[in-house]
Amino acid sequence: MAVFSKYIDLAMQKYDENGLSKTTISRVILCAAICAYTFKTTYPLFGKQFVNKNNVEDAYKNNNRTSYVELNDHIVNTTEDEDSKLTEAEKLIIARQLKKQSLHLEPGLNKEFVLQLRKLIKIIVPKVLCYESSLLIVHTLCLISRTFLSIYVAALEGAIVKFIVRKDLKRFVIVLLKWFGIAIPATFINSMIRFLESKLSLAFRTRLVRHSYRLYFKNQNYYRVSNLDGRIENADHRLTEDIAIFSTSVAHLYSSVTKPCFDLMLIGFALMRSTQKIKANIVSGPTLAIVVISLTAHIIRVVSPKFGQLVAEEANRYGYLRHIHSRIITNSEEIAFYGGHKVELQQLRQAYNRLVIQMNNIFIQKLWFVMLEQFFMKYVWSGTGMIMVSLPILMSGTSLPKKDVTDPIYKEVLNSSVSERTQYLTTARNLLISAADAIERLMSSYKEIVALAGYTYRVAGMMQVFEETAQGVYHKNTIVEKNEMNGVIEFKDGKPIAKGRIIYTDTPNDMTITLRAVPVVTPNCDIVVSSLTLCIEQGMHLLITGPNGCGKSSLFRILSGLWPIYAGELHIPRPVEDKPCMFYIPQRPYMSTGSLCDQIIYPDSREDMLRKGFTENQLRGILKMVCLEHIAQRDGFNAVRDWKDILSGGEKQRMAIARLFYHRPKYALLDECTSAVSIDVESTIYEIAKSMDITLLTITHRPTLWKFHTHVLEFDGQGNWSFRQMEPNEQHLP
Numbered sequence: 001m002a003v004f005s006k007y008i009d010l011a012m013q014k015y016d017e018n019g020l021s022k023t024t025i026s027r028v029i030l031c032a033a034i035c036a037y038t039f040k041t042t043y044p045l046f047g048k049q050f051v052n053k054n055n056v057e058d059a060y061k062n063n064n065r066t067s068y069v070e071l072n073d074h075i076v077n078t079t080e081d082e083d084s085k086l087t088e089a090e091k092l093i094i095a096r097q098l099k100k101q102s103l104h105l106e107p108g109l110n111k112e113f114v115l116q117l118r119k120l121i122k123i124i125v126p127k128v129l130c131y132e133s134s135l136l137i138v139h140t141l142c143l144i145s146r147t148f149l150s151i152y153v154a155a156l157e158g159a160i161v162k163f164i165v166r167k168d169l170k171r172f173v174i175v176l177l178k179w180f181g182i183a184i185p186a187t188f189i190n191s192m193i194r195f196l197e198s199k200l201s202l203a204f205r206t207r208l209v210r211h212s213y214r215l216y217f218k219n220q221n222y223y224r225v226s227n228l229d230g231r232i233e234n235a236d237h238r239l240t241e242d243i244a245i246f247s248t249s250v251a252h253l254y255s256s257v258t259k260p261c262f263d264l265m266l267i268g269f270a271l272m273r274s275t276q277k278i279k280a281n282i283v284s285g286p287t288l289a290i291v292v293i294s295l296t297a298h299i300i301r302v303v304s305p306k307f308g309q310l311v312a313e314e315a316n317r318y319g320y321l322r323h324i325h326s327r328i329i330t331n332s333e334e335i336a337f338y339g340g341h342k343v344e345l346q347q348l349r350q351a352y353n354r355l356v357i358q359m360n361n362i363f364i365q366k367l368w369f370v371m372l373e374q375f376f377m378k379y380v381w382s383g384t385g386m387i388m389v390s391l392p393i394l395m396s397g398t399s400l401p402k403k404d405v406t407d408p409i410y411k412e413v414l415n416s417s418v419s420e421r422t423q424y425l426t427t428a429r430n431l432l433i434s435a436a437d438a439i440e441r442l443m444s445s446y447k448e449i450v451a452l453a454g455y456t457y458r459v460a461g462m463m464q465v466f467e468e469t470a471q472g473v474y475h476k477n478t479i480v481e482k483n484e485m486n487g488v489i490e491f492k493d494g495k496p497i498a499k500g501r502i503i504y505t506d507t508p509n510d511m512t513i514t515l516r517a518v519p520v521v522t523p524n525c526d527i528v529v530s531s532l533t534l535c536i537e538q539g540m541h542l543l544i545t546g547p548n549g550c551g552k553s554s555l556f557r558i559l560s561g562l563w564p565i566y567a568g569e570l571h572i573p574r575p576v577e578d579k580p581c582m583f584y585i586p587q588r589p590y591m592s593t594g595s596l597c598d599q600i601i602y603p604d605s606r607e608d609m610l611r612k613g614f615t616e617n618q619l620r621g622i623l624k625m626v627c628l629e630h631i632a633q634r635d636g637f638n639a640v641r642d643w644k645d646i647l648s649g650g651e652k653q654r655m656a657i658a659r660l661f662y663h664r665p666k667y668a669l670l671d672e673c674t675s676a677v678s679i680d681v682e683s684t685i686y687e688i689a690k691s692m693d694i695t696l697l698t699i700t701h702r703p704t705l706w707k708f709h710t711h712v713l714e715f716d717g718q719g720n721w722s723f724r725q726m727e728p729n730e731q732h733l734p
């Protein structure tokens with residue numbers, strides 16, 4: 001270390017001899033370090049933007065998947081860090097985003113934003129006279145009062161200075177007391193403004209949440225949005241975070257736009273009055289202010305980054321990160337068994353890194369923007385303010401003729417004139433500070449409006465998707481019009497049209513289910529079976545078999561109305577409240593939150609159960625049928641447990657069968673729902689179900705179940721099928 005400092009001293013001496021001082025060298029080093037750091041922080045952004053922009057444009061031009069994949073490969077190659085390499089899933093998301101961008105669906109301050117915001121405002125303030133509008137009125141009154149108070153306080157401060165200059169103690173004390181007195185209502189109004197803003201935000205949020213929950217649960221939308229439509233990645237994030245941020249942002253914007261407007265209006269009048277008082281020109285100051293402010297505002301608007309798009313993308317990435325977290329929580333056991341923590345950790349890291357990249361991007365864009373903004377607001381405007389305040393004094397016509405300063409009358413007039421000018425200067429300065437603050441808030445509101453455009457796009461977009469999916473209108477990017485459709489599906493504007501019809505039969509005695517030339521088509525428009533025709537009557541126990549992926553479960557999805565029907569007709573009995581016609585039981589049964597009783601009666605509520613006249617004893621009888629009475633003895637009917645984890649796989653399946661016995665539908669759609677149940681219990685269950693007059697539609701690979709059925713529907717996995725009555729020897733297979 002000592003050797004090193006010796007070398008430095010020697011070098012310094014040499015430089016000193018050449019006329020370069022230590023201070024100059026330190027300055028040069030410091031400047032170089034700052035430049036290097038700035039370059040390091042900003043270069044990757046510009047470099048990346050340049051690469052992305054060029055490649056994205058190419059990808060748009062070619063408009064094919066390979067170019068998107070190549071683009072993503074390029075991004076992967078340019079990123080050195082192992083963690084920030086994009087996974088296949090993320091590539092798919094980027095490709096979708098690119099496609100969305102090419103459809104001009106970017107958020108921004110445009111007509112689309114105004115229309116979307118108008119639609120959302122109609123939801124959050126539904127009537128002229130409602131809770132939200134009354135909150136708005138009180139809030140507005142508070143904002144106006146706050147402005148009057150600010151002007152009054154500015155005037156008082158002017159008067160205080162005036163009496164100090166005049167050395168008038170008595171008046172000074174009176175005005176000071178007034179000043180303290182006004183502090184109480186002023187602070188209360190300030191606190192009230194914040195309180196009302198929070199109340200408004202919560203009220204808006206509640207309206208939006210209620211509206212979107214209603215839509216989300218309309219016509220099985222919660223299923224359709226994630227399975228049949230590809231526009232919303234994480235509906236949960238939009239329903240929670242985005243709605244909350246949107247509501248807060250709207251409520252905050254209301255006060256941050258209206259208050260500065262009132263401030264500017266009233267402060268303008270007050271300034272004019274005080275300028276008039278000293279008989280100065282009232283036009284020059286405001287004209288100068290208007291010119292400077294309009295010019296700077298225009299520059300700020302032109303150079304402002306697209307914060308709307310940036311925050312929308314940030315919310316997207318945040319949503320994806322949360323989605324991965326919730327997936328890990330849901331499948332923790334499976335991941336732990338597989339030892340899949342490495343893969344999951346990597347995916348989490350990648351999702352987080354993408355979020356960090358986006359946030360850094362926003363920070364860097366803000367760095368330059370805030371710098372420019374501060375320069376205009378703190379320096380350009382302050383300078384203009386100084387000129388504005390001094391102009392009336394410098395150019396006023398009240399200057400006194402030069403006389404003998406020992407003349408007492410002249411001295412008094414001179415003193416009074418100086419104190420008046422000081423009062424004007426203090427009041428005007430305070431008012432100008434308030435006005436500058438108001439304009440600064442108005443300018444920052446612009447940023448907030450642009451960010452609001454991003455959230456409006458996400459919330460309004462979500463509502464639109466919910467409305468469309470409820471009506472059966474889906475958009476999935478992976479769907480392409482294929483030649484091999486053979487006229488099974490008709491396309492319009494690149495989207496498949498669900499031309500099939502569901503006809504509900506109202507005749508009480510006719511419980512037949514009929515499919516006439518109905519194709520089985522996946523949400524990706526892959527045709528699994530081109531045309532299916534069959535008629536299922538009550539008492540006709542149907543066994544459905546075939547290889548994996550041949551369309552067995554898809555048939556149930558069509559019968560339950562989850563998948564659209566692209567052609568043909570489906571006749572089913574109209575569902576009646578309290579008496580379901582069809583009841584579906586999947587292989588992995590769903591356990592709801594609640595007590596044991598809630599599990600058995602799901603999806604009924606306790607009230608429904610009581611209305612139907614069910615007692616705990618009857619529920620115990622049902623549990624006995626499925627050999628689960630020990631659960632009732634162990635936990636009772638009312639203890640709330642995490643049933644998903646407490647029950648074993650076979651117990652969960654038996655619990656699902658208990659639901660079937662509770663609801664006693666006409667038809668049971670059993671999708672390998674007893675695969676984990678022992679064969680003897682399974683046989684008992686099937687016998688009980690038949691004795692309850694429930695018609696069974698069973699998907700199974702177990703030969704032991706054949707004997708409980710009368711008909712068989714067999715798929716061959718190539719799109720062909722056969723429907724026939726079972727031979728007696730088939731029914732008696734071991």
Ligand SMILES: Nc1ncnc2c1ncn2[C@@H]1O[C@H](COP(=O)(O)OP(=O)(O)OP(=O)(O)O)[C@@H](O)[C@H]1O
Nearest residue numbers: 227522523524528547548549550551552553554555
């Ligand atoms: N949500 C979906 N989106 C796109 N394709 C799907 C979807 N669900 C199923 N498919 C596809 O539809 C085809 C039929 O699936 P289905 O679930 O009906 O098979 P399955 O006959 O019940 O098979 P398994 O015996 O394995 O349960 C499969 O090729 C599957 O990949």
